[in-house]
Structures are given as structure tokens and as C-alpha cells.
Amino acid sequence: MIIGVPQEVKNNEFRVGLTPGNVSGLCKQGHSVLLQRGAGTQIGLTDESYRIAGATLVNSAAEVYSKSEMIVKVKEPQAQECAMLREDQILFTYLHLAPDPKQTQALIDSGATCIAYETVTSRCGALPLLAPMSEVAGRMSIQAAASHLEKTHGGLGVLMAGVPGVAPAKIVILGAGVVGRNALQMAVGLGANVSIFDRDLERLRQIDMLFGNRVRTLYSDSLLVAQEVHEADAVIGAVLLPGAAAPKLVNREMIRKMKAGAVVVDVAIDQGGCFETSKPTTHADPTYEIDGVIHYCVANMPGAVARTSTFALTNATYPFVEALAKRGVIEALKQDQYLRNGLSVHRGVLTSEPVAMAQKLDFVSAEELLAA
Numbered sequence: 001m002i003i004g005v006p007q008e009v010k011n012n013e014f015r016v017g018l019t020p021g022n023v024s025g026l027c028k029q030g031h032s033v034l035l036q037r038g039a040g041t042q043i044g045l046t047d048e049s050y051r052i053a054g055a056t057l058v059n060s061a062a063e064v065y066s067k068s069e070m071i072v073k074v075k076e077p078q079a080q081e082c083a084m085l086r087e088d089q090i091l092f093t094y095l096h097l098a099p100d101p102k103q104t105q106a107l108i109d110s111g112a113t114c115i116a117y118e119t120v121t122s123r124c125g126a127l128p129l130l131a132p133m134s135e136v137a138g139r140m141s142i143q144a145a146a147s148h149l150e151k152t153h154g155g156l157g158v159l160m161a162g163v164p165g166v167a168p169a170k171i172v173i174l175g176a177g178v179v180g181r182n183a184l185q186m187a188v189g190l191g192a193n194v195s196i197f198d199r200d201l202e203r204l205r206q207i208d209m210l211f212g213n214r215v216r217t218l219y220s221d222s223l224l225v226a227q228e229v230h231e232a233d234a235v236i237g238a239v240l241l242p243g244a245a246a247p248k249l250v251n252r253e254m255i256r257k258m259k260a261g262a263v264v265v266d267v268a269i270d271q272g273g274c275f276e277t278s279k280p281t282t283h284a285d286p287t288y289e290i291d292g293v294i295h296y297c298v299a300n301m302p303g304a305v306a307r308t309s310t311f312a313l314t315n316a317t318y319p320f321v322e323a324l325a326k327r328g329v330i331e332a333l334k335q336d337q338y339l340r341n342g343l344s345v346h347r348g349v350l351t352s353e354p355v356a357m358a359q360k361l362d363f364v365s366a367e368e369l370l371a372a
């Protein structure tokens with residue numbers, strides 16, 4: 001198979017879909033890789049290292065898209081990228097379609113087969129291609145909160161850890177999944193006063209066993225969320241209903257009642273965000289203020305630590321790239337129900353039920369469509 005890797009075009013996005021090691025593995029199996037020149041240069045993955053691994057370097061994204069049978073990338077395709085997709089092509093990347101009707105329509109119109117990293121599942125129902133970036137973003141969320149709590153960044157002027165005689169910051173984490181648990185680990189490490197919410201009691205039990213009374217585990221009840229958010233110095237939004245639009249746990253009224261200079265970091269922004277006041281921001285301009293509360297809503301947080309993130313992401317995605325290249329998309333999807341859970345759009349048909357529900361569209365399940 002001819003596999004194409006374009007350079008990412010989203011704001012301050014320096015991750016790459018495949019590493020030189022991945023390229024070498026694919027070429028040894030008889031596949032060809034077309035890589036846009038410069039795709040990894042910014043993170044120390046030189047064109048020369050890709051060339052030695054076996055990639056053919058091309059000058060433009062247009063050339064990658066026009067000659068490849070499968071496009072492997074990182075972020076959801078931007079409008080100019082959707083326009084280059086073809087009917088017989090496979091797109092393997094993050095999509096985050098639920099809050100994005102324009103991209104959904106563009107992918108349907110393209111006729112391509114589009115598989116979303118974020119809804120591929122594992123045997124136990126986890127999200128193995130989302131998890132590594134959630135680990136990165138979860139850890140970064142506390143760095144972002146700590147930095148924006150500083151006065152020079154518009155914050156309250158609070159040191160996350162406090163000092164002897166002065167209390168540490170109060171951090172509230174909404175969601176105890178991968179993002180939430182990684183945020184928790186960092187916040188506890190810094191000595192913050194942390195509360196974490198979820199509806200999954202098993203997750204809260206595991207946290208309780210690990211952290212004991214250093215952390216408050218709380219069931220996600222709206223009154224309790226309102227009370228904790230009111231008292232918080234920083235709130236991390238980390239909830240997810242896989243594939244669907246994020247539930248809004250914090251409304252405008254709750255934001256208005258927060259302290260001036262408090263910070264909200266809405267990691268769930270890629271699925272529409274869990275604060276009513278959230279809107280996507282970029283690394284170039286990561287924050288805005290509403291009712292005195294600093295909002296950090298960067299939809300590609302791991303892009304800031306793109307070298308770490310590229311290796312973490314491709315460690316998880318590469319086995320699926322191999323399977324798609326070896327078997328072809330139809331056989332790979334038929335043989336692997338977990339990969340099939342990632343299928344979102346196939347030859348002009350939407351196959352994701354949560355996206356269909358979020359956008360009031362029709363869908364056909366992947367099973368039904370592939371059997372036809």
C-alpha cells in the first residue's frame with residue numbers, strides 16, 4: 001500500500017503521523033511511504049532520517065494526498081485537507097466530529113473511509129489511541145493551570161503548592177478518566193488540594209485506594225459540582241462520552257460565581273467542551289476571560305510537546321497502520337471489531353451513532369454497511 005504522511009497544518013501543531021522507525025517497519029513489509037518534506041523537522045525528525053528509513057520525500061501536501069492510498073496524520077483534517085481527500089482513500093487520524101458539522105459534511109462529501117483514532121476501542125472498552133494524548137494533556141493541564149494562576153498571566157496570583165503557613169491552590173477535576181487521573185497525579189505531586197469527580201464509582205474507588213485521604217473523590221452530582229467549582233482556584237474539564245458532544249457540567253452562572261482570576265482548563269474542548277463558556281483556542285492565543293475567569297481551551301494541547309507526543313501516539317497507532325496496510329481497509333475493519341469502532345464515515349455514509357445524534361443526521365452502523 002502507498003501510505004502518505006502530510007505535514008500538520010493546525011495552529012502550532014508539530015506532531016507527525018509516523019516516526020522514521022514506523023516508516024522503516026512499513027517499508028520492510030513491502031509498503032511505500034510518501035512523506036511531505038519537513039513534516040518532522042521541527043521536532044528533530046529530519047527528512048534525512050525518514051529517507052534512510054525508506055520514505056520518499058515529496059514537496060507538497062497535494063502530492064501526498066493525490067498519490068497515497070492511506071493518509072496517516074494527527075489532527076482532524078482542516079478544510080483545505082478535506083478538499084484533497086479522494087473516494088477510494090483511507091484517512092486514519094483524530095476526527096472529533098461530534099462538535100464539527102462542517103468537517104463531518106466535508107468527509108461525507110469526500111467519499112473517503114475515515115477512521116477516528118479517538119473511538120477505536122480495546123478489548124476492555126478503553127480508548128487506546130486517545131489514551132496516550134490524554135496522558136499528555138492531563139499532565140499538561142496542571143502546568144497550564146499553575147502558569148495561568150500567576151498574576152502576570154491574568155490569574156489570581158496563587159502558587160499551586162502554597163508554602164508553609166499558606167494553603168495550596170484548590171484544584172477541581174471533572175472526570176476521572178485518563179486525562180483526569182493524569183491531572184490528579186500532577187496536582188497531588190505539586191501539593192495542591194484536589195477534588196475529583198466522576199460518575200463511575202469504580203474509578204473513584206481505584207483513586208481512593210491509591211491516594212487515600214490526599215484526594216477527595218466525589219460523585220458527579222450537579223449541586224456538589226457547583227459548590228466545589230465555586231470554591232476552586234482552578235477547574236480541569238476532563239469528561240468524555242466516547243464520540244459524543246461533551247456534557248456541559250459547568251454553566252455560565254457557575255462561572256460568574258467563581259473567584260476573579262480563577263482558571264478553567266477545558267481539556268474536553270475537542271468534543272465541544274464541558275463548560276458552557278468554552279470555545280476552542282490555539283497555542284498562539286490560548287486563553288480568554290469571561291466574568292473574570294481565565295479560560296484555557298486549546299484543542300491540541302499535546303502539539304506543544306510534539307516530540308514526546310509523536311512517539312507516545314505512534315506507539316499506539318502503529319499496529320493499526322500495519323493492519324490496515326497489510327489487509328486493506330475492508331478486511332481490517334471486518335476482522336477487528338475494536339478498529340471498526342473507529343469507523344466514522346465510509347464512502348459518503350456516516351457510521352458513527354454519537355455523531356449522528358449530536359448533529360441530527362442519519363447513520364448506518366459499520367457492521368450493516370460492511371456486510372452490504
Ligand SMILES: NC(=O)C1=CN([C@@H]2O[C@H](COP(=O)(O)OP(=O)(O)OC[C@H]3O[C@@H](n4cnc5c(N)ncnc54)[C@H](O)[C@@H]3O)[C@@H](O)[C@H]2O)C=CC1
Nearest residue numbers: 133134137175177178179198199220239240268299300301
Ligand atoms: N484538548 C486536548 O488537546 C486533548 C483533549 N482530550 C480530550 O479529553 C477528554 C477526556 O479524555 P479521556 O480522559 O481520555 O476520556 P476517558 O473516557 O478516559 O475519561 C472520561 C471520564 O469522564 C467521565 N464522565 C462522563 N460523564 C461524566 C459526568 N457527567 N460527570 C463526571 N464524569 C463524567 C467518565 O466516566 C470517564 O471516567 C476527551 O474529550 C478527549 O478527547 C484528550 C487529549 C488531548
Ligand SMILES: CC(=O)C(=O)O
Nearest residue numbers: 133270299300301302
Ligand atoms: C486528542 C487530541 O485532540 C489531540 O491529541 O490533539
Ligand SMILES: [Mg+2]
Nearest residue numbers: 256258291292
Ligand atoms: Mg467572578
